[in-house]
Amino acid sequence: GAGVSQSPSNKVTEKGKDVELRCDPISGHTALYWYRQSLGQGLEFLIYFQGNSAPDKSGLPSDRFSAERTGGSVSTLTIQRTQQEDSAVYLCASSRGPALGYTFGSGTRLTVV
Amino acid sequence: GIQVEQSPPDLILQEGANSTLRCNFSDSVNNLQWFHQNPWGQLINLFYIPSGTKQNGRLSATTVATERYSLLYISSSQTTDSGVYFCAVGSNQAGTALIFGKGTTLSVSS
Numbered sequence: 001g002a003g004v005s006q007s008p009s010n011k012v013t014e015k016g017k018d019v020e021l022r023c024d025p026i027s028g029h030t031a032l033y034w035y036r037q038s039l040g041q042g043l044e045f046l047i048y049f050q051g052n053s054a055p056d057k058s059g060l061p062s063d064r065f066s067a068e069r070t071g072g073s074v075s076t077l078t079i080q081r082t083q084q085e086d087s088a089v090y091l092c093a094s095s096r097g098p099a100l101g102y103t104f105g106s107g108t109r110l111t112v113v
Numbered sequence: 114g115i116q117v118e119q120s121p122p123d124l125i126l127q128e129g130a131n132s133t134l135r136c137n138f139s140d141s142v143n144n145l146q147w148f149h150q151n152p153w154g155q156l157i158n159l160f161y162i163p164s165g166t167k168q169n170g171r172l173s174a175t176t177v178a179t180e181r182y183s184l185l186y187i188s189s190s191q192t193t194d195s196g197v198y199f200c201a202v203g204s205n206q207a208g209t210a211l212i213f214g215k216g217t218t219l220s221v222s223s
Contacts, residue, residue: 033210041215042199048210056210089154099144099203101161102211107154 002026004105006092012111013082021077021108025094032075033095033102034067038088046090049075050098082112115140115204117214124219126190134185134217136200144203144211145176147185151196159185159198190221 005024013019025032034046045059049069060066064082069075079086089109093102116139126132136145147159160167160174162183167174171190176183187194197218201211 035213043201043213045210045212059210091156093156098209099163101158102146102148102201103158104148104156 004092004094004103006090006105006108008108009106010109010111012113015084015112016081018078018080019082019110021079021090021110023075023077023092023094023105025073025075025092026103027073028096029094029103030072030097031095031100032069033093034075034077035091035093036088037091037107043091046077079110082110084112086110087112115142115202115212117200117202117212119198119200119214119217121217122215124217126219126221128190128192128221128223130190130221131186131188132190132219134187134198134200134219136183136185136202136214138181138183138200138202140181140204142178142181142202142204145178145183146201146211147174147183148199148201149194149196150199150216156199187219190219192221192223195219195221 007022030051032049035043047067048056064080067077089107091107093104118137145163149157162176164178171188173186197216199216201213
């Protein structure tokens with residue numbers, strides 16, 4: 001597509017439930033990144049996919065967080081047993097390759113009540 | 114890991130004024146980008162500038178990689194320039210994602 005698409009744009013969930021966030025990168029972009037931005041804060045790196053290489057999961061805050069990227073395209077970020085501190089905007093970006101310019105999606109605003 | 118410091122944290126300008134935002138980083142980089150986050154939260158890539166100088170309209174950026182800093186210049190500021198400006202860097206270690214600074218919040222009033 002023309003841009004990075006994320007869905008849903010907003011998600012309200014109850015504490016303890018699982019959620020799935022979706023990212024559809026720009027066609028042909030081999031690199032895909034997930035970041036999290038809490039209210040008034042900077043961007044926190046979560047996970048990075050590059051082609052068929054093993055993902056860099058070094059930013060995932062706990063084992064409740066996981067992500068996959070199917071067929072080198074769409075990615076899903078899953079948060080299990082959500083907690084209130086998981087409330088944030090989850091941003092996805094893609095780039096043509098590593099160390100190249102990023103294009104961000106509009107994000108998913110997650111609220112855990 | 115690599116550290117990114119941005120200054121100033123906040124900046125208030127009158128429309129028409131010029132400004133300089135600074136980004137210092139603690140290690141060699143192979144990737145440096147400047148982003149603008151508008152009041153609706155959308156992040157827009159302004160520059161991909163691991164070294165050298167680039168200009169795009171009223172905005173320009175310079176990165177001096179050997180001295181580990183980058184500058185973003187905004188000339189003749191407009192109210193639409195308001196928002197948060199982030200600097201983000203990637204180290205020379207292969208395959209790393211960008212690390213973001215805490216940002217500079219710019220408010221331009223008419």
